[in-house]
Amino acid sequence: MNRPPADPEERLRPQEARWRSRALARCPAREAADAARRAVLAAREPAPRRRPRWALLTAALGALAAGGLLLRGSLREPPPARQPPGIVLDQDVLLLWLDPQTPLYLHLQPPRAAGDPG
Amino acid sequence: MDPRQTELVRSAAEGDAEAFGVLLAEDWPRLVRLARSVLGDGEAEDCAQEGLVLAWRRLPRLKDPAAFSAWLGRIVWRLCLRRARRRRFFLPLSAAAGQAVAAVADEDPDLGRLLAHLAPRARAVMHLTVVEGMSDREIANLLGIAATSVRTHRRRARHKLGQLLDGGHPR
Numbered sequence: 001m002n003r004p005p006a007d008p009e010e011r012l013r014p015q016e017a018r019w020r021s022r023a024l025a026r027c028p029a030r031e032a033a034d035a036a037r038r039a040v041l042a043a044r045e046p047a048p049r050r051r052p053r054w055a056l057l058t059a060a061l062g063a064l065a066a067g068g069l070l071l072r073g074s075l076r077e078p079p080p081a082r083q084p085p086g087i088v089l090d091q092d093v094l095l096l097w098l099d100p101q102t103p104l105y106l107h108l109q110p111p112r113a114a115g116d117p118g
Numbered sequence: 119m120d121p122r123q124t125e126l127v128r129s130a131a132e133g134d135a136e137a138f139g140v141l142l143a144e145d146w147p148r149l150v151r152l153a154r155s156v157l158g159d160g161e162a163e164d165c166a167q168e169g170l171v172l173a174w175r176r177l178p179r180l181k182d183p184a185a186f187s188a189w190l191g192r193i194v195w196r197l198c199l200r201r202a203r204r205r206r207f208f209l210p211l212s213a214a215a216g217q218a219v220a221a222v223a224d225e226d227p228d229l230g231r232l233l234a235h236l237a238p239r240a241r242a243v244m245h246l247t248v249v250e251g252m253s254d255r256e257i258a259n260l261l262g263i264a265a266t267s268v269r270t271h272r273r274r275a276r277h278k279l280g281q282l283l284d285g286g287h288p289r
Contacts, residue, residue, distance in 0.1 A: 032146035036139035039170035
């Protein structure tokens with residue numbers, strides 16, 4: 001009994017030959033001249049504008065930058081009015097407050113009374 | 119390219135639609151066959167037609183009229199690749215196994231059908247090698263890859279097609 005050749009190229013040769021003859025026998029539905037005519041007519045219409053990818057990337061970066069600026073702006077806002085400037089913590093809440101007019105205070109303990117050894 | 123062809127390309131570039139039609143007489147069937155190998159029958163002619171529209175618009179910028187056929191082939195190839203990637207023209211493995219069984223059961227297995235189980239670039243390489251009889255350099259030029267990549271794609275494609283014909287799952 002004949003074994004099929006081990007080399008894939010040799011093995012597929014008969015099928016490839018048949019594939020080739022079938023593919024070459026099939027003609028396009030449209031004639032070349034008709035396809036050319038349609039192409040010329042279609043080319044007269046304005047080409048659809050494609051948004052380039054870099055424009056999307058720029059827009060995304062811009063949105064990110066705008067978001068960052070807004071966030072930074074909100075961090076620079078002073079705490080609620082009842083909090084006197086310079087005292088940034090009460091017992092239960094840790095606040096980080098940046099104010100260019102006063103130094104930064106950061107307390108992790110409740111404020112001590114004067115004379116309290118702690 | 120013969121002088122008459124060069125003259126036709128120049129006339130077409132200047133807006134002569136009839137010259138464009140004459141130029142395409144030989145290239146159009148080849149373009150449709152390439153599109154069929156990558157996309158299947160449904161979209162092939164539409165994609166090739168879209169390629170002609172782009173080619174007609176860009177023709178005035180073609181510097182070397184002798185490169186017209188390769189240049190046109192590249193335009194259609196890129197469109198086919200973009201469409202194939204967009205719709206992921208792949209059959210799932212179970213369908214592949216089913217088709218493989220049918221292909222093997224058929225006394226005359228159709229490799230053209232089994233092409234759907236290859237990646238688009240591999241399909242194009244096999245088609246241009248087997249059907250169009252192009253050299254590795256010509257295929258590399260058309261697809262925009264190295265000649266060594268052409269050989270690699272072809273070797274792997276034949277291995278996979280052989281496995282499908284054997285009725286196994288391609289690895």
